[in-house]
């Protein structure tokens with residue numbers, strides 16, 4: 137079945153293919169990732185996420201459709217809610233920057249499929265410049281380093297959100313389809329009062345490292361999707377909290 141913008145996230149295709157965000161979900165919590173694929177659990181569609189989607193839709197040229205699908209972005213008088221007024225301001229800021237606009241001027245929402253370690257993968261590129269560069273647009277809260285409990289240190293925002301894994305998957309699937317190993321860039325804009333813009337490149341060595349992990353983990357995640365391997369619970373996320381069953385008493389200690 138051919139992947140299109142309409143069926144890209146269909147339950148059938150979410151089951152058949154691993155995409156970059158699904159891969160990241162599995163890395164974070166396999167149990168939650170699987171529940172989401174099976175339609176038993178849905179990540180909250182927060183306003184923060186919707187603001188990003190609003191800006192994405194604008195640059196895709198699908199803002200009219202987005203507005204029709206999300207009537208809740210308007211107030212009763214028909215004007216935009218304040219968060220989306222801010223989205224409009226981010227768009228205007230981006231449009232004033234020639235370099236940002238150049239990176240976002242590639243082919244929009246290009247869909248490709250391939251296989252990594254024998255597992256079907258799908259990608260959807262925000263701005264694809266054939267033979268030159270792969271660009272993904274991110275609307276971020278800010279571009280500050282973020283505390284990572286797993287690493288025990290502050291890490292760059294792109295590392296915290298796993299954009300390096302996304303870059304590794306995108307670069308590999310583009311290579312399989314075209315023969316070109318291209319640079320992967322993030323075109324980032326922030327939701328701060330005054331928007332920050334940044335074009336960042338995740339280096340090829342980091343993408344190599346992440347691709348090795350994708351190759352290693354993808355067959356295991358695919359086996360979980362087929363129900364052959366149990367999907368582990370992280371016991372940290374909202375899904376695990378919502379489905380946890382109490383079975384023991386926690387002895388409270390004065391010293392943690």
Ligand SMILES: [Zn+2]
Pocket residue numbers: 164165167168369370371372373374375376377
């Ligand atoms: Zn979990």
